[in-house]
Amino acid sequence: MNIEQIEEQGQLVLAAEECSPELFYVLHKFSAFEERIVRTLIAHGPVLLRGGRGSGKSTLMREAANRLNGKESTAFGIYLSLRYLPLLRESGPTYERFFCQLLTETINAALVDQGIDDINFPSVEHGGELQRALSNLANMVNKRIVLLFDDAAHLGRESASTEFFDLFRSISSRNVSCKASIYPGVTNFGKRFDxxxxxxxxxxxxxxxxEALAQFFSSVMEARYPTLPAKFTSSLRKNEVAAFLGKAVLGNMRAFVFACNKLSQFESSIGLPELTKCLIELCAGYFWPLLEEVQPKLGRYEPLVEPSKSLAVAIFKVCGDARSPSVIIHRDFCQHYAKPLEILEYAGFILKREASRALKKGGRGPRYAVNLANLLETTPGARLTQDLFSKWLETDRDDVAEIQRSSGAFEGIEMPSLLENRDLGILDSPVSAIAKSPAYPYGLTPKRLEVLESAGYKTIGDVVDASDAELTALPWIKEATLPKIRAVLAQAIWM
Structure with missing residues (x-):
């Protein structure tokens, strides 16, 4: 694969789940901090990996599975993405049976991949049988079993989370280690799981x-965008730009890729005016649309997106006036607006850096870093100067804005009532909802939407339920384009 092909694929592949094995090693780099996480995932003991959208959870879990199945490994790793609609719709014994069936198929496929053709993992129907079968498998392969469950728990899908964590606890044993990725805001882990x-x-x-950001994101930029640094003006160094963009998106890899895509579109040299345009477009074309995208996926928490937007506006107003990229929010506000703040953290607007810190006028609260795209939008002048570039890149931790208990920053932001027994609204949304747009940059074209609607597929749920054979039988939808359609559907339904 030449440089042009690598750069083209690097711009298109946004999620580790969609990355081919050969491209995975080319595009993904790991910092010292992430290497420690991978080693923890490989080691014995149950682990929950928590992070917002695009933070790198799937990449870390896939890397752990790859290393577990290396030639010198004494463990057998099984990576399983739980992006399956029945796991969201079912509960009780039905959920348990489908989960067991899914894991059985994945384990048997992994055994074949490892050249272990003489062992067949049996079909089981509940957690007790699954636990015994996994222990027997560990004895037969003479290796410790490590199960890596990706996309295991989401904000707003509490019933499915309860079912999963009951199984997570049931199948863990001396020979079987369970790992799972979850999102901020997941609080319902079932009655048996502490x-x-x-x-x-x-x-x-x-x-x-x-320094840490420069080292990591420079290596990512070199891997995905090898020709991009040549466009930077003499006043901008590659390491500084990489570190600045990494800090701008709070270390979020998916948002970093979007930012680099924006910079790649400039035909002329890239200086501070182009970086300004990049951040403003990132704000309007990535962060705000992401809240609109996530809203119909939140189930009973769907009404909380509106107060989340209001909180974001208020937080960035305070930070913009102070020209500070972080803020301490009094803990009373954090308790009252807990879920909206978690939604903002999931979407990459804010990121909790410290659990508790003293405010100047009394009280304590967590310190949040804020993304620099939205911050620039609310900063007087909305223009990235050399002084602001240096200040935000090298900001001292004492330079922090504050929202105190007596502050009127959140005045008028009310918490609405939650919806009870609310199914995912996205499943009933029209197919046109996943048209190419800022919320779905790789969405479906008007022609494919017309084909689906003409064939009777009116809602997103209808298309997801259709088999591959049914979809490829339609005009304009072939086997080569089907994976892209499935990827858009996955983005629409899953967090």
Whole structure:
């Protein structure tokens, strides 16, 4: 694969789940902090990997599975993405049977991939049988079993989370280690699972120091965008731009790729005016549309997106006036607006850096870093100067804005009533909702939407339920384009 092909694929591949094995090693790089996470995923013991959208959870889990199945490994790793609609719709014994069937098929495929053709993992129907079968498998292969469950728990899908964590606890044993990725805001782990005693929780958030960010994101830029640094003007150094963009998106890899895509579109040289345009477009074309995209996926928490937007506006107004990329929010506000703040953290607007810190006028609260795209939008002048570039890149931790208990920043932001027994609204949304747009940059074209609607596929749920054979039988939808359609559907339904 030449440089042009690598750069083209690097711009298109946004999720580790969609990355081919050969391209995975070319595009993905790991910092020292992430290497420690991978080693924890490989080691014995249950682990929950927590982070927002695009923070790198899937990449870390896939890398752990790859290393577990290396030639010198003494463990057998099984990576399983739980992006399956029945796991969202079913509960009780039906959920358990489907989960067991899915894991059985994945394990048997992994055994074939490892050249272990003389062992067949049996079909089971509940957690007790699954636990015994996994222990027997560990004895037969003479290796420790490590199960890596990706996309295991989401904000707003509490019923499915309860079912999963009951199984997570049931199948864990001396020979079987379970790992799972979850999102901020997941609080319902079932009656049997104690998150603080039954697992180690690791937050996926990259270091905010300029040197660490420069080292990591420079290597990512070299891998995905090898020709981009040549466009930078003499006043901008590659390491500084990479570190600045990494800090701008709070270390979020998916947002970093979007930012680099924007920069790649400039035909002329790239200086501070182009970086300004990039951040403003990132704000309007990535962060705000992401809240619109996530709203119909939140189930009973769907009404909380509106107060989340209002909180974001208020937070960035305070930070913009102070020209500070982080803020301490009084803990009373954090308790009252807990879920909206978690939604903002999921979407990459803010990122909790410290759990508790003293405010100047009394009280304590967590310190949040804010993304620089939205911050620039609310900063007087909305223009990135050399002084602002240096200040935001090298900001001292004492330079922090504050929202105190007496502050009127959140005045008038009310918490609405939650919806009870609310199914995912996205499933009933029209197919046109996944047209190519800022919310779905790789969405479906008007022609394919017309074909689907003419064939009777009116809602997103209808298309997801259709088989591959049914979809490829339609005009303009062939086997080569089907994976892209499935990827858009996955983006629409899953967090």
């Amino acid at each position: 998150v603080y005693n039954d697992a180690t929780v690791i937050d996926v958030s990259r270091e905010e120091g300029a």
